[in-house]
Structures are given as structure tokens and as C-alpha cells.
Amino acid sequence: DAKTTQPPSMDCAEGRAANLPCNHSTISGNEYVYWYRQIHSQGPQYIIHGLKNNETNEMASLIITEDRKSSTLILPHATLRDTAVYYCIVRALPSGSARQLTFGSGTQLTVLP
Amino acid sequence: DAGVTQSPTHLIKTRGQQVTLRCSPKSGHDTVSWYQQALGQGPQFIFQYYEEEERQRGNFPDRFSGHQYPNYSSELNVNALLLGDSALYLCASSWISDAAKNIQYFGAGTRLSVL
Numbered sequence: 183d184a185k186t187t188q189p190p191s192m193d194c195a196e197g198r199a200a201n202l203p204c205n206h207s208t209i210s211g212n213e214y215v216y217w218y219r220q221i222h223s224q225g226p227q228y229i230i231h232g233l234k235n236n237e238t239n240e241m242a243s244l245i246i247t248e249d250r251k252s253s254t255l256i257l258p259h260a261t262l263r264d265t266a267v268y269y270c271i272v273r274a275l276p277s278g279s280a281r282q283l284t285f286g287s288g289t290q291l292t293v294l295p
Numbered sequence: 296d297a298g299v300t301q302s303p304t305h306l307i308k309t310r311g312q313q314v315t316l317r318c319s320p321k322s323g324h325d326t327v328s329w330y331q332q333a334l335g336q337g338p339q340f341i342f343q344y345y346e347e348e349e350r351q352r353g354n355f356p357d358r359f360s361g362h363q364y365p366n367y368s369s370e371l372n373v374n375a376l377l378l379g380d381s382a383l384y385l386c387a388s389s390w391i392s393d394a395a396k397n398i399q400y401f402g403a404g405t406r407l408s409v410l
């Protein structure tokens with residue numbers, strides 16, 4: 183699996199967009215970018231994933247650069263409840279059962295009032 | 296619709312003891328994975344069960360073993376506990392037919408403290 187690099191921490195003002203970067207310069211053509219987050223005292227929660235096109239769902243948007251070496255998770259209007267550790271994971275699609283997820287240290291996002 | 300449930304929420308054991316943690320997957324899910332999360336670190340994959348068999352295993356010693364029952368629920372057993380086994384143990388479930396999305400749903404975890 184490709185290795186990912188994320189800043190250890192970021193702050194964001196409540197109501198503003200939170201932009202969380204992730205570098206994955208060794209990503210392979212068949213590897214997807216996944217984002218999970220972990221709110222304190224809870225298990226990780228799936229947010230979004232994508233291959234090369236930008237993706238959007240009710241939680242966030244995922245922007246992947248054309249060369250696929252980096253991506254940005256965007257929370258359009260951050261709230262205090264978005265304070266969490268955000269994990270960027272690169273993984274090929276599994277054959278058979280869902281494959282293990284390899285978590286790094288993630289980015290601690292703190293949304294400030 | 297109940298999500299992934301784990302029990303107990305907290306557990307205190309002493310070195311050398313054995314512990315069993317339990318997980319009920321999300322309704323409709325048939326695959327269960329277990330992760331260990333030390334304080335301040337990301338979760339680390341222990342193993343995954345599907346059709347009552349261990350399908351994948353991470354870099355964990357044989358002291359860590361598991362089981363999956365016909366109703367898809369799962370147990371994680373750890374023998375000869377070490378101080379370093381103190382961690383949050385997370386269970387994640389998924390659906391084999393949905394494997395292409397590779398999305399896993401996590402429980403809140405069991406906090407194990409080894410004294």
C-alpha cells in the first residue's frame with residue numbers, strides 16, 4: 183500500500199471550510215484514497231473515498247490532483263462536532279472480503295468557536 | 296438499525312491473565328475485523344474473520360486469537376496478557392457483497408487496561 187503523509191494538527195474556525203491535505207506520492211494506478219475520522223472515544227467513521235475524480239457526499243468533498251499524488255478532504259462548513267482525528271488511507275480495491283485498513287497517525291482537526 | 300456493538304466497554308486485567316472481547320456486527324454484515332489502537336496512535340489491524348475462518352492477519356503474535364460464530368458475531372481472545380497489550384480494541388464489520396467499496400463500520404471499542 184502507498185504511504186500517506188498528513189500534517190499532525192490543524193485548526194479551523196467554526197463555520198469555515200476545513201481543508202485537510204494528504205500526500206501519497208507513491209500511489210499506484212489501482213489504489214483508492216479513503217478518508218476516515220475518529221472522534222474522541224469513538225471508533226473510526228468512514229467519510230468518503232475516490233480514485234481520480236473528485237467526489238462529494240453529504241459529509242465532505244474529496245479533491246484528488248490530476249497526478250493523484252495528493253488529495254484534499256474538504257468539510258465545507260466545519261462545526262465543533264467535526265473536531266476529530268482524520269485519517270487518509272490509500273488502498274487497492276479488495277478481491278474477496280474487505281481488506282484491512284492501514285492507519286497512520288492522521289491529522290488532529292480542532293474546530294474553534 | 297443497530298450498528299457495531301462491542302462488550303465490555305472497559306476492562307481491567309493483570310499481567311498473565313486471559314481476556315475475551317466480543318463484537319456484534321452491523322445488521323446484514325458478515326465480515327468482522329479487529330484492530331488494536333494504542334494511546335495516541337492509529338488503529339493497527341489484528342485479523343479478519345469471514346465464514347467463521349480467519350482470512351487475513353496482521354503482525355500480531357499467536358497470543359491473539361479469534362472466533363466467528365454462525366450469526367457473524369466475533370470474539371477476540373488474548374492470552375498471557377502483557378502491559379503492552381493495554382489499548383483500545385476496535386471491531387469493524389463489512390459486507391462481503393459490498394467489498395468493492397472497502398468500507399468498514401467500527402464499534403466504539405473496548406478499553407483494556409493491563410496492570
